[in-house]
Amino acid sequence: MGKNTSITKTSHNDAAVIDKKTSIKKQNHNKTPVEKKNVNKSFNITCFGLLKFFLKILINEKSYTIFFIVTNIFSIIVSLVFNLITNEKTKNQLFDFYAIIYSSVLIFLLIVRFVMFFYVKKEEDKTTFIIISNAVSRTLYFFTMLLSLVLLVLFTIFLSYLYFNIMCLFINRFEISSFVMRKTTTFLVFNILTNISLLFFIVFFVIVAGSQATIITTTVLLSLSFVANIPLKLITNNYQNLNLTFTKLAFRVSDVYDTINLQDKIKNNKTKYNTLSNTINNFYTNFEDRLLLKDNFSQGESINERYYNLWDSVFNIINKNSGESKLYTLKGKVLTLNEQMNKAPNLWNDKNVTINFKLKDSFMNINEITELYNNLSNDDYKKPLLNDFINFYNELTASTIDLQSTYPNYFSTFIHLLSDDKFKSEVISEEGSRLDFTTTDLDSIYNLAVNPDPLEPYGKLTLTDIATDNSIRNFFYNDFYFPVSFVVSVLENYFINYTSKFYYISNYSLVNDSNYKNYQSLRNQVDLFSYLNPFYGVWASYTLYSGNSYNNVWFSNQSVSSINFEDQENIFLPYTTYSFKLDQNKISSGSTNNYYNPMNTVSLILVASFLMMIYSYYVFTKKDIS
DSSP: OOTTOOOOHHHHHHHHHHHHHHHHHHHTTTSOHHHHHHHHHHTOOOHHHHHHHHHHHHHTOHHHHHHHHHHHHHHHHHHHHHHHOOOHHHHHHHHHHHHHHIIIIIHHHHHHHHHHIIIIIHHHTTHHHHHHTTTOOHHHHHHHHHHHHHHHHHHHHHHHHHHHHHHHHHHTTSOOOHHHHHHHHHHHHHHHHHHHHHHHHHHHHHHHHOHHHHHHHHHHHHHHHHHTTHHHHHHHHHHHTOEEEETTEEEEHHHHHHHHHHHHHHHTTOSSSHHHHHHHHHHHTOTTSSTTSGGGTTSHHHHHHHIIIIIITTTOOEEEOOSOOOOEEEEEEEEEOOHHHHTSGGGTTTOEEEEEEOBSEEEOOHHHHHHHHHHSOTTOTHHHHHHHHHHHHHHHHHHOSOHHHHSGGGTTTTOOBOOSSSOOOEEEETTOOEEEOOHHHHHHHHHHHHSOOSSOOTTSOEEEOSSSSOHHHHIIIIISOOHHHHHHHHHHHHHHHHHHHHHHHHHSOBOOOHHHHHHHHHHHHHHHHHHHOHHHHHHHHHHHHHOOOGGGOSBOTTSSSOBOSSTTOOTTSOOOOOOOOEETTEEOGGGGGOSOOTHHHHHHHHHHHHHHHHHHHHHHHHOOOO
């Protein structure tokens, strides 16, 4: 702007008032010292009066009004959409994008506009000279102007915070979730700290380097705020697929991180089903013996350990058959023979048979578990545990069309057939031949009926329908169907993969080979990037404390055992990552705390910006503004 730029109507009026005071002072020039002292006292400009003056001329500035309206409309629209969305994962992704745009663009440009308006435009149109030359000290002028800018920035940020929380209260019937409070409060504190520092920095640049240098610098900063953290993601991607060797086993770096991350999330109650996760994980990570490792998971001793010591003793969801057990009867024609039948194939091949069997015990159905839950007192430890289980059961059954065809391998895991002195589970031919009926026989019949293999199983008993009425398939879907057993097996397989890996990586020594050295080299690059890149420190502090939606931290039901800890991350934002901490060549459980704290960078920025502000004040007091 040129020196002949006209000032606003408001600034003309206020400057005229100040000129009037100057004229009165000149008229009283010949008065006695006592009289002059009284006159000067009556026309001193107070800090509050000067602050009102600054706020008034800024509010009447059209560019500020436009920026303010656009920023608030944007915040109102996003806050409305945010609170109408029901999925927390989507909410989290939307809010992080909003935080980037709001902080890196809207507030950034607003602060630049504030500073340029006061420290450039008002200096060029002589408003600054008029005020300071009329008995206002430069110290009062500088800090009052700075205070007015700080108040306007804080007011704008606080409005956005209010929009999200007030909208949340109204839409959710005056209930606000911990997730919304955590995201918005972190957003508020983050913006206050970083934008006040940015304000001091831009004031420093304007006063010391001038307006042109400031425009160039702020343009570069605005551009870098979106791309400065992408190199870090490229570095971390380079070591994710490396294989680390633990004595005789090898795991990918990404798998090791996922294993440690899951343990950390569970222990800090940052999963969708916290009580359920903690209970199962604590049971599976009791590594006193190797029964609960994946290699031994299908063994009968391991199955009994889980069935009786976890699902019965802890969950109490096993129906013990204390009285007469229910008799199950299955009829069909023998298609293939088991080993016993192959000893006398003429007695069994293509024969109609009747199978009678009973169960020792079985899982409760969901109605029985719900009734058990409702009868528990609120202080019973099983209350939140069963609540999580029931919710997971409902979620899985709602998202899975057919549990039996989706998870056919889980059918017989917890089936215990009854055979004792009083009753034997048997296969009986139409001629009266009898053979013991086993769980293996039941499993092979089930698989052919529910999940048929084009290759007939050799050496296993299978049946076909005597009539074409699908009676065998209907038996497994109507008479002999235990969905809770399938849900339990799904849960077990979710965890066993990760808990077994955790056993190996925490108990086996890490081999210091070329892959590990390569990993260390890349991690050193990550650490160096974290120290030197201020954008990392600023934004990583936001992601560290705002976190994600922990209600969506859970296993994918599209896989046997897979959990994605990165599906909520924003491509433009950095996230704190840790290096593996070794204790006697074994990865320590404290590795999750082995990272550079980004708040150190934020603290340095705050101190640096404060020093810049002090130096800006010094330069301003020496500056010729006439």
